[in-house]
Amino acid sequence: MAKNIIIIGSGAAGMTAASTARATDPKANITVFTEDEDIAYSPCVIPWVLEGKTEWKDIIMHTPDFYAKEKNIDVLIKTKVESVDDTAKTVTANGKTYNYDSLVLATGGKVFIPPIQGIDLKGVFIVRTVRDGKNIENALKDAKKVVIGGAGVIGLEIALALINLGKDVTVIEMMDQVIPRIADKDMADPIQKYLENKGVRFIMKAPIQAVNGTERVSSVTAAGLEYPCDMIIFATGVRANIDIAKQLGLDVGQLGALAVAPTLQTYKRGRLVPDIFAAGDVIQCQSAIMPGPTMSQLGSTAVKEGIVAGKNAAGEKVHFGGVASPWVSVIGDKQIAGTGLSMGLASWYGIEVVIGKAIGFTRARYYPGGKELIVKVLADKTTHRIIGAQIIAGEEATGRINWLTSAAIEGVTAEDFIVRSENAYCPPTSMVQDVVIKAVKDLCINLKSQ
Secondary structure, three states, X not given: OOOEEEEEOOOHHHHHHHHHHHXXXXXXXXXXXXXXXXXXXXXXXXXXXXXXXXXXXXXXXXXXXXXXXXXXXXXXXOOOEEEEEOOOOEEEEOOEEXXXXXXXXXXXXXXXXXXXXXXXXXXXXXXXXXXXXXXXXHHHOOOOEEEEEOOOHHHHHHHHHHHHOOOEEEEEOOOOOOOOOOOOHHHHHHHHHHHHHHOOEEEOOOOEEEEEEOOEEEEEEEOOEEEEOOEEEEOOOEEEOOHHHHHHOOOEOOOOOEOEOOOOEEEEOOEEEEEXXXXXXXXXXXXXXXXXXXXXXXXXXXXXXXXXXXXXXXXXXOOOOOEOOOEEEEEOOEEEEEEEOXXXXXXXXXXXXXXEEEEEEOOOOOOOOOOEEEEEEEEEOOOOEEEEEEEEEOOOHXXXXXXXXXXXXXXXXXXXXXXXXXXXXXXXXXXXOOHHHHHHHHHHHHHHOO
16 A cells, blocks of 8 residues: 655745655655645745746746646645644644654744834735745735845845835844844844845844834834834744644754754654654754754755755655754845854854954956955854854855854864865966965964963
């Protein structure tokens, strides 16, 4: 009898798990449930669609019909899973019951909205799905003043997109810097300054306390002051959507997401659940940098997890390793990227950090078109191991942060990096000695002086 595999969630993790399970077991019955009306798209693109750089139809890679015809996978959209019975091994959705042999929870995350007054008013939006983006797009036609709650990368990308559309934009952030937690203040401040020069107003160290209005938003209150607006977009971070997991009594880790084994199997009262897997924003991972849990709510991580969950749900036994979570954001003609631990995260792990920093150019000084490149590298003071890095660049940040990610994952020390690393050189692509190497040289000097 063919195996029944059910996947709840149609994001990067869920659809990758479905496709991988199909490739692993051509005979399995595979069904995907999703409350969304669109599948196989990246939420990261929403700011650029709002700005008009691309269209909604172009960011949706595949439809349910494609999966049905090309992969023999049933994708049921606009379908809410009402309950899961892990004893009977059934899923109930829209009043109908489905049997499973393997279940993959890829329920993703929910945008966190602070529990304050006024969040149910017209003009309050979140950014998570294509439908969210379309709702924002429609509301922007009549809006002049926009408040964005949260100065993470998505919030900043939207802020610039709306400035470019001629809107009056205020970003309100409860921390003292943009891109908190994953970027250090000295690397985040230049991005804030860049956006301020573009016309974005920042209100820092100001938690949003209330959304004001009668039927519709008229202002928000933050740190005791009122800021008039026609709409507010909450980009205040994502929390794991563990609603179904809690119903099943699955173990939740200390970071508020599902605890999973390397096979991405879940736990229940400390015991492994053999037939329930999880992947994507709903789980916590193991850090590749230091022993301990971490969150990696990135599309690239979700795809890797989806592959492991899909293979194992179909009967294989493969493992998911630790993550360094490299990230990059393009904000206008600036790129900011990071990997591994920031200063704040290192402190959370109890690590004393030494840094190295260098400023140069993305191309040879004499070759036209070079952009400023700032590289910061972090090392453990005790072991000298590279544990993180951040980059600000006008171009080519991704390749450089990937380079440093590999070093961090492999446990390379700053001194070994200098001995072992080489950079390809061509005047249109780099300086003869890349700024990454110069930053690590500075790190070695600083480590030696400790």
